[in-house]
Amino acid sequence: MGFTIGRAADLLPFPASDTHKYARGKVVVVAGSPRYPGAAVLAARAAQRMGAGYVEAVVSAPAVLPVRIAGPSLVVSDRGEWDPPVLESGPGRPLAVLVGCGFDAAGDAGECGRLLRLALDRAACPVVVDGGALGLAACDEMRRALRLRAGRGVATVLTPHAGEAALLAEAAGLPGDFLSDPPWRFCERLAQAYSAIVCLKGPDTFVSDGSETYAIDQGGPELAKAGTGDVLAGMAAALSAQRQGDVLCAVTTAALLHAEAGRLAADRRTSIGVIPEDVIDELGSAIQRVASFR
């Protein structure tokens, strides 16, 4: 249940001296919407800071230029034209897809559903499903798609907060008294029901693949601010790309580093003042601190 800092330290993706950008992992971030463009920037930035060598942001048409300006090192494209071939990690070229941060499932359900479906069907690599895409994943059709992915041996990660987790539980027909389970058990059962790795976020965060479950309790209330979940999702996608053989531990390591970065940001800004951008800024110091346990 506990996840030691030493274990996280061993998973840190320090680059080899002869590496190149693709070898460090590519992350495709399909995120944002006309209503929430900022979520795409937070997630993509966090993926870069978590070591991904190449981050592509696939965003709504009106967001293309603003996202390019916010992140000149991001490769930005229009989601309306997103129709990728099979997205596969090549030899020495790991890949992961993040889908859903800043999706506006209420205003934009058709297009968001198309993008989620494309990500799940075409990505023969880890897919992290976050934000507005979680509500769209809460149905039998998507559960079947996740089961198929698990059967093909590719990991899917769901990152719900308590509200999104309740939607997923209800759609899977989990018992009405389900939320009275201890949260680690709830997380484990969600993972089983969705054939996925579930990262159940909250004051304590639990990460489960349905049989093994880890708890991260280092996070503080400075993280309770809109946008920190987008940061965690970007980090989880980057580490999942780089550690494809152990996505459960990659996501747990992301949650641990996220908590550490929040703490370091609070030391500087107080738990009142921290904003999600500060968590991204402190990620390097969090990595250094965790690396000292190697």
Ligand SMILES: NC(=O)C1=CN([C@@H]2O[C@H](COP(=O)(O)OP(=O)(O)OC[C@H]3O[C@@H](n4cnc5c(N)ncnc54)[C@H](O)[C@@H]3O)[C@@H](O)[C@H]2O)[C@@H](O)CC1
């Ligand atoms: N800068 C941005 O562009 C941001 C975009 N965001 C995105 O905005 C989209 C929609 O977010 P909304 O703010 O509308 O929806 P929320 O995800 O905040 O809320 C959806 C529902 O869940 C409930 N809920 C939220 N957190 C909960 C918790 N911890 N425990 C129990 N219930 C909880 C809410 O009351 C609401 O009914 C998502 O795709 C999200 O990723 C947010 O991440 C915030 C920042």
Ligand SMILES: Nc1ncnc2c1ncn2[C@@H]1O[C@H](COP(=O)(O)OP(=O)(O)O)[C@@H](O)[C@H]1O
């Ligand atoms: N009181 C708290 N203590 C520790 N961590 C928290 C607390 N409240 C929220 N968090 C963390 O902050 C993040 C919030 O994610 P989420 O609710 O998805 O936000 P958003 O969608 O606005 O980005 C999660 O990683 C969660 O674990």
